[in-house]
Amino acid sequence: MSLSRILCRSFGTSPILRKGVINQELNSLAALLKYLRTPTGCVHDIIPQIKSNSIVNDDTVQKMIRLSGLEIESTSENMQMWTDALNTQIGFIDHLRDLEDGPSECIEKASEVFRLLESDHSPQKFLKxxxxxxxxxxxxxxxxxxxxxxxxxxxxxxxxxxxxxxxxxxxx
Amino acid sequence: MIPKKLQNWKPEKGFPFKCGLEIHTQLLTKHKLFSQSVNVPNCAPNANTSFFDLAFPGTFPKLNPEALLLALKAAAALDASISTTSSFDRKHYFYFDQPLGYQITQRFRPLARGGHLQLSKDYDDVLSDKLINIEQLQLEQDTAKLNYDDYDSLVSIDLNRANVPLIELVTKPDFENLLQVRAFIKKYLGLVSHLGICSGDLENGAMRCDVNVSVAGGDRVEVKNLSSTSEVMAAAAYEYKRQVAQLKESIPVEQETRSWTGTKTVRTRSKEDAVDYRYVPDTELPFVHLDPSIADLIRAQLPEFPETVVRRLRNAPYGLEKKYAKFLVESPLHLEYYYKLHSIIVGEHKQPSKVVNNWFVHELLGAFNKLGLSPDFTMLPAEKYAALILLVQNKEVTSTSAKLLLLAMLQPSEEIAEMSVEEMVDHYKLRNAAEAETGDLKTAVEEICKEIIEENQDAVEKIKAGKHLSIKFLVGIAMRTTQGKVDPKLFDETFKNLIYNE
Incomplete structure (x- = not known):
């Protein structure tokens, strides 16, 4: 089986793509390439603007530097740059999570969403x-x-x- | 009994003492928490290990259901609310004692929350009744043991302890004085030992404690890794004194972690340097879903609690002193042996209870102690020991001879291992001389006493001068001469006759 056919089949049957949308049929390499090259949104558009009440601050960055054991010069410019970068990343992660599940409590969900244990996804069986x-x-x-x-x-x-x-x- | 040091300890006026405990207790399972290695203390280093304990790539944890059952028993005994769903999380840190790079614990969904332990004035050596509330109880794995050489230049790692199941009990900060702390640890340890949840063997690290101390509502300081009740007491008392001295100088107490050196607490890290353990749910262990009825069913199956057993042992037909009753309750094996001995000697042979109590507590446990052995009752079955005690009661051997035989039974040679008590008595020629013709015995005893009197005129003069107790000295010589085969009372009477009626 050629690579293009594998890719076509994988994308065509991907549960993520099938979730809630009707996809165009991808039955050729050209159709696949067209699909991939047609932008459906720009990452920069969805990265949120940095807010003043963002959760990463100087203290967090200082602690990360200390725990990493790296000897880094932490000037105010560097600090600002790292704080902004980390807040941007967290904003993007929040955005992805909201897209997937809607707003939710991260601890409650984290253990269930990212675990691949069969028992987590089958009906609960209570041990007597x-x-x-x-x-x-x-x-x-x-x-x-x-x-x-x-x-x-x-x-x-x-x-x-x-x-x-x-x-x-x-x-x- | 309350130690004198603690009797007088109380918080200074204006500086109330507040304290909470975190107690780690090893579970008495046959195997480890997430592997099938055996869980036995005192083995050759690294003998009880498997691929998972050494964190080999590709190995997976599998929860030992026995550990879960024992942890549930502890939760039920403490009246805690058992969670129908609990899960395991990874607590990351890098150190030699943790080959996985993380410890598997229960951070987000512990096995049980709430519960309490009641300290009572009658039973627990506290000045007034006090309820200590429990925050939570969780299952987790123990770490490997690090052994440092005398110069701290070499560390050897013993992975036998790695992955041994533990329960961590976290109390609310309800303790108001050191007596309560001491009583709680003793009662908790007594409870888990009695229920067969933990060995209670402090020497092998079956329990380790962290103590949180704060004064007058200030920040709390945690003293970690205390391995005995006396260490907890000493560390908490020192920490309280240190914080009070600091507050009197108007220096605020900083939230920090400290360790105990044996004489003082020293700073390990401040809140600022607190380790970030990066807790994440363990992706290899399924949730534990428990039927809601499980708590009630386990509670119904629990045996009598130590307090009830102690109360019974203190009353008829046992009549034991409180301290001995509490001692027995702490070890199910001790208690089982005592019951068996009691049923033979008191139940079947109608001897008084004090005979069993004396021969069990003073003689048997005393003999183990004398030989430097920890009590191991498999060495002397209750039936065999009862036979020896009954020989003394029937005056077939003297109690002195019986004590000698007891020591021989606890360090058996091949020669006597298979012998019955009767055969041992004959083998060592310890049959009571009283079995000889009474007249012959009396004459023989008189002869021995006369000889001893002649050789110990100084002692005789003292006795005549009014030091009547010195007669015991002469009786001692007579008992040694006859190797304990004669009743000491007979010697006592003969000496008195010969000395006072001369």
Missing amino acids: LSELEEQVIAFNADAEALSNEDNFVAKDFIRSRVENIAPMTAKQ
């Missing part, structure tokens, strides 16, 4: 005490069985790494 007790028995039995088979010994592993590395370093 009897089930938990069964799980305990099964887990311990499983671990017991594994300990009889498992040959992992940290000491041996470290030794094997040292033995592998030693000839290399000697060569160097």
Whole structure:
């Protein structure tokens, strides 16, 4: 399958594109290129203007510099530049989030939106005490069985790494 | 019993003491929190590790349901509100004790919130009843243990402790004096040990504590990593004194983190330098969804609480002193052994309770202590020990001989390992001399006493001069001579007859 066909199929069936809009059919490379080259908006238009009550301030930037351990000259000009840049980025992130979900509490959503665990996206199953007790028995039995088979010994592993590395370093 | 130092401790007038605790308690699970490595203390370094504990790429955490069950038991015992949905988060920091580069904890959705522990004047060595409220309880993993050499020039890392399950209990700042802090830690530790949630073994780091102290509503100072009740007491008392002295000089107390050196607290970091842990939800662990009925069901399954058991042990038919009853309650194994011994000696053989209490508390635990061993009752089954106690009660061996036999049983050689108590008595020739013909025994005892009197005329003169207690000195010599085979009362009577009626 050619690259163009893969791309066409991927874009044509992308759930993101299908979400709430009817897409034009992308059945050729030319159609795809046309679609990509036709601007639907300008990033600069959607980056918000920096507001005076922005959340990143000098203190935040100072703390980031301190935690990074980098030796940077923090003149007032530099500080202003970094503060503006960070506020712009945060403004853009907020914009993307609002676009996706509408305004929301970031902590509540973050764990659900960005996790790819199957169980997070399937209907919630509430664990009963009897089930938990069964799980305990099964887990311990499983671990017991594994300990009889498992040959992992940290000491041996470290030794094997040292033995592998030693000839290399000697060569160097 | 309240230590003298604490009896007199109270906050200075105008400088009220306020304190909260964060207690980390290791859970008594068979395996670690997110791997299947065994969770056993005192093993060779790095023996209890697996790929996940060493943070090998490609390994994933899997929650140990036993840790969840034990944490739920702790929450239920503290009457906390168990969350139907809880989740795990990553707390990032780089240090040798954390191979993953982050600790898995519960920042945003802890397992339980609220709850309380009641301190009572009768039971807890506090001056008045006090309710301590709980902020939250969460599950998290322990870190590796760092061992520094004497010159701090070499650090060795023992990953056996990495990923051991912990519960972190955070209290509200409800403590008003040090007695309450001490009582809370002891009661909490007693509770979790009694319920089989934690080993309670402080020597192996089963509990570590952070204490937050503030004075007169000022900023709070956190003293981290305290590993015993006495360390918490000392650090909190020092910190209170330091802050009061500072406030008296009109120097404001700064919010900061300090550590305890053994004699004083020293600054670790200020609020300004606070570490940014960059908490994020763990993307590899599913949410824990619990059935809302789980809290009530666990609560219904919990055994009697220590306070109830202590009350029962202090009353008939047990009649134990409060301090011994509390000691027994802290270890389910001690308590089980005591009950078994009691049922044989008092229940089956109708001996008084004080016999069991004396032989269990003073003799057995005393013998373990004397030998420098921590109590291990598998060395001496309750049935075997009961048989020995009954021989003393039936006057077949003297209590002195029984104590010697007890020491031998706790350090068994191959020769005596398989012997019954009766066989041991015969093996060591400790059968009570009272079994000999009474007349023969009396004559023999008299002869021994006469010899001792002749050889110890100084002591005899003192006794005659009014120092009656010196007769115990002579009895001691007689017991040593006969290797404890004769009842000391018989020697006592014979000596008195020979000395006073001469």
